[in-house]
Amino acid sequence: MSNRPFAITLKPGTSLANLTGTWRTARPVYLHRLPPCNNACPAGENIQGWLFHAESGDYEQAWRILVENNPLPAVMGRVCYHPCEGACNRGQLDSSVGINSVERFLGDEAIKQGWKFDAPAAATGKRVLIVGAGPSGLSAAYHLTRMGHYVEIHEAGPLAGGMMRFGIPKYRLPREVLDAEVQRILDLGVTLKLNTRIENIEQSMKAGSFDAAFLAVGAHIAKRTYIPSGDAAHIVDAVSVLRSMEGEDKPMLGRRVVVYGGGNTAIDVARTAKRLGATEAIIVYRRTREKMPAHDFEVEEALQEGVMIKWLSTIKQAEEGSLTVERMELDEHGVPQPTGEFETMEADSLVLALGQDVDLSLLEGVDGLEIVNGTVQVSSNMMTGHPGIFAGGDMVPSERTVTVAVGHGKKAARHIDAYLCDTLYKPAPKHELAEYNKLNPWYYSDADKTVRPMLDVIRRQTSFDEVQGGLNETNALFEARRCLSCGNCFECDNCYGVCPDNAVIKLGPGKGFQFNYDYCKGCGLCVTECPCGAITMVPEET
């Protein structure tokens, strides 16, 4: 029996003996949710993670987090179609965070400051042959080298870069930027052999005693279509036009250039023709703008520069100086059907931009491979049917973008590493998605997206200067700070502040917070008032 006075249960003094945590029926727990930008990134970048450091102005740390997944940020910041921004939750608040422009700023800053990659891990003694020095091959080489493997890239062309150099025009990707980022990868200790075409992959692997190979030869053979034409008709393909832009002799296209196709390559070649002095660059495409595979902002930029587009048209015949074009109509399935109405267009040259095929000659005689529609089939670990031979980039079935290729390179590198160590690479399970309804947007400052400067149209039509400008430090910092940090704590102290029971312990900068379940009553205020959705309630076990 207690000898305390009536109705008194505790000794005089503090209330700390009163463990109010026993009232709780549900407890708050900290968690990480997957930000939609990270989820959308084909290269698997930890975008929220690097923006976190950019927000505090620590650009080098931001860059280091960025390049853990992607060694080409300055290239990415120019040529990536940024699906991250399409997924960004801030788009539902005002407008998406300019992730791509901050990435470019970090990439450019790294080149300016001369930041180098962290040194590779201890050498494993394993040798990997990479075929092709495009984005996929470079990405794989970078990751494998950092893991400690010896990497040799064999490139058939005269320079590294693949389609980044021989497909993407200079006005979108200045070559000094590409060169700087390629060189940084080579500086890591990657051996690059240029003008080295692999005739037979198995022989080359045996000759160089390679333990594994990663094929990333890209898709460089222009698709052709049969167009009846006179002997003097000037027909070229887009791939060779763009490739010859890198050489001494610029392509001769004439004053009226017609481009046939509706992809990004068609846009690139039309804009290139305009810059080479064509008075008219006309894209002929058999469907409508809505159906065009080219990205709309590129179509828009091309139109601004005076490129014309002839919709719903196919080319039936080519003669010297003229083309016969048939008008098309979309049927109820959206498929273009011929109408039998023809017209004639003047054209000094016709450029075919109808897609590209893969040169698979190096794979002849390799057993176990499966080729479907001209692409090499790979399983989920990027390995072909032949053990030890992996493939990625444009030569495997996928969306053909630089970012996807970089992602393939990273993924393949992880699986090659596992293959070399005789283990299995198992990616960490993905966190649940940080959807907009998990956020408390009240707390974010109102701030609209920073607009990137664009080169004026006259200079765009007459030079290969870069069209889209970058951000300076001030507005890059502004843009980074527009990040909502979806699903990941950014140490705003709200949980620590709003708890009526002082049941949140602040662990200090960079260390986050911890719940004191002795006193947490489970009210859920911290969960509701967490701006970024990094806390959730879970029922207590009964």
Add this chain to the structure above:
Amino acid sequence: MGFQPVKFYQTGTYTVGNRLLSDAERSVQAGESRSNSINSGHRACQGCGEALGARYAIDAAMAGSNNQLIAVNATGCLEVFSTPYPESSWQVPWIHSLFGNAPAVATGVAAAMKVKGKTNVRIVAQGGDGSTTDIGFGCLSGMFERNDDVLYICYDNEAYMNTGVQRSSATPPAARTATTMPVGSEPGNAFGQGKNLPEIAMAHGIPYVATATVADLRDLEYKVRRAMNIRGARYIHLSVPCPLGWGTASNDTIRIARLAKECGMFPVFEAEYGEVISVSKIRHPVPVEDYLKPQKRFAHLFGKTPHPETVARIQAIADRNIRKYRLLEEGEN
């Protein structure tokens, strides 16, 4: 004039802390060494706005007085849940006497400190809306009238909560309480009664009067710090939603306080010598329905027999506040 919010740096001063701000720009509550004037283990309900508001305010007063503070408490929820004899959650010198005499006790403590020559020791008196607007009103008015050197903080949860939600003179019109049941043609609390204590305090011409909510910590801390820099009678009226009495979810306390301000029902401002010197503008205007609907004490306005005319009368009160205090940004009024 007034609290100058930082509008950028990701979340600016909207959040409790912000790693991007300099130390000088950070809040008391974000600090690891805040005084936690009211400690863990208190018996307030889950999500109690008053427990939160009291820690916000008294921690700020501690920071503003170099930790030389004595707190006087009226009877009410805050006293009952923090200090059931013989335990106490208070980590500051703290005294409780009666329901109605907190301002007079505070006056006495201030006089005692003056006599002892301890002018560095500052006095805060605090109570709920019951002890402030009803039971202790006479003492409070006297304290104002004499301009005693006390900061009085009223935690307004708009009824007598710990005795079972009875109406006070701070209960809003149409609200259901145990003594204003939703029956008859005009259900809930009557219109046109009650007291607007911030304006009554201003009418005394005291040096400082301010209102605040638990939804805007930085504004509240600014006002407490400012009050601590002034001598004489000062009054802060703090809106603290009560999950129990208002019939709201325990995790919604801050959201409801925010909506009270954003819809215009609870104007947030500060005044010197009876004159309004600054107001907190509405950031995202909302109709009063958004504020009323999540609260069960107003459920009868939206039930099977809704009372749109009553909602319209409440909206008219909010609209009047918005006009009177110029709560919208210029050009929107």
